[in-house]
Amino acid sequence: MNVKVGDLVERYSYNCDIVFRVTAVNGDEAELLGEELRLAADAPLSDLKKIEDDDRRKLEETVRDKEEHFYKLFRQEARLMKERSDYETSDGYKEDTSYFEMRGRVLHLDGDAFYLSKCTALYERLGIPVYGVHLPEKEMPTQVGSLLEMVRPDILVITGHDAFLSSRGPENEVKSYRNSKAFGQTVREARKVVPQLDQLIIFAGACQSYFEWLLKAGANFASSPERVNIHALDPVYVAAKISLTPFMDRVSVLQLIRHTLTGKEGLGGVETKGVLRRGLPWKEDNA
Structure with a gap:
């Protein structure tokens, strides 16, 4: 062939x-x-x-349809969150008050340049500030510290590709995974810079990753509890949801993963605060 x-x-x-x-x-x-x-x-x-080409075009159309569904779902959630913000900042609509938002900034490390391009395009479409970096998974642990110092993000996404390889050993040994060790080491290096879970929100993992290892390393959210495959855009949904959730609110882990394309078999995490901050007054000349 x-x-x-x-x-x-x-x-x-x-x-x-x-x-x-x-x-x-x-x-x-x-x-x-x-x-x-x-x-x-x-x-x-x-x-x-x-x-072949005909089937490839059909596949590409299906992929675009899924991405559009993802975008519309998140925009619906974003509208609901904005309505709540409008209500709270106007003291229950008693005052006509304009306000501004400081959304959480994302540093997205991705082992796949193709996926990184798709993810950054979606962040930008959703209005999420993002700095994307393509790095081979094995290089992430040595690079993450300097990138954190440079970008100063609120949210760190560490992803790429992974796989559980039963020929290497059982599920509870990190050597059995293609890139989980590198993801976990990257999380640990990031926690040396920002130890607190609510000051730097971390998502780590890819398909079939060693979920428990990544959480123990210090991730807020990780894949994959049931060692299943996760969709390329699931990390974007998690990061975007955190970015647009007010810092006084906690993100429900169940509600968060329920709306991902993979679900609770592929994603999990710990209770975490949002990072959005609102301020007022807003002046048009500051736009």
């Missing part, structure tokens, strides 16, 4: 359940990254079914 870097493929041995992008071809083996899911894998070329 003529498989090259950039092709979309499925694996016969897994009943063609997941669509991957080919990122490298080494002899008779291909390295793969999930097209919608943050999963890394490899497979012999003989196991791959190439997705």
Whole structure:
């Protein structure tokens, strides 16, 4: 089969359940990254079914539809939060008071440049301040400290690709995961800079990541409790929800993960405060 870097493929041995992008071809083996899911894998070329142009266009349309559904869902939540803000800052609509918002700033580290581009585009569409950095997962622990000092974010997202590899050992050993160790080390380095969970909100993990390890390292939210695959945009939803939740409020973990594309099997975390701050008065010449 003529498989090259950039092709979309499925694996016969897994009943063609997941669509991957080919990122490298080494002899008779291909390295793969999930097209919608943050999963890394490899497979012999003989196991791959190439997705042809017509099916590829249909797949791309399906992906766009999911992203649009995600965006509309979040915008609906954002409108509800704004209505509440309008009510509270006007003392129950007793005063006509304009106000401004300081939304939480996100530092997003991603092991996949393609996903990073999609995520930063969605942050910007949602009005979330973001600084995105593409880094291989193994380099994240050595880079995160200086990036935190430079960006001074309220929210840190540490993601990319991962996988649980049963051939390496059981679920409760970090060596059994492709990149969970690097994610956990990155969280620990970040906590050396900002130890408090409510002063720097951290999401860490990707598909099938070692959830318990990442929480113990100091993450507020992580994947994947049931070692399932997570959608590429789930970290964006978590970060955006925190960014737009007032700092006096706590984010319900159940409500948060209920509205992700993956759900509670793929995401979890600890009770956490929002980071949005409101102020007044607002002057048009300061816009």
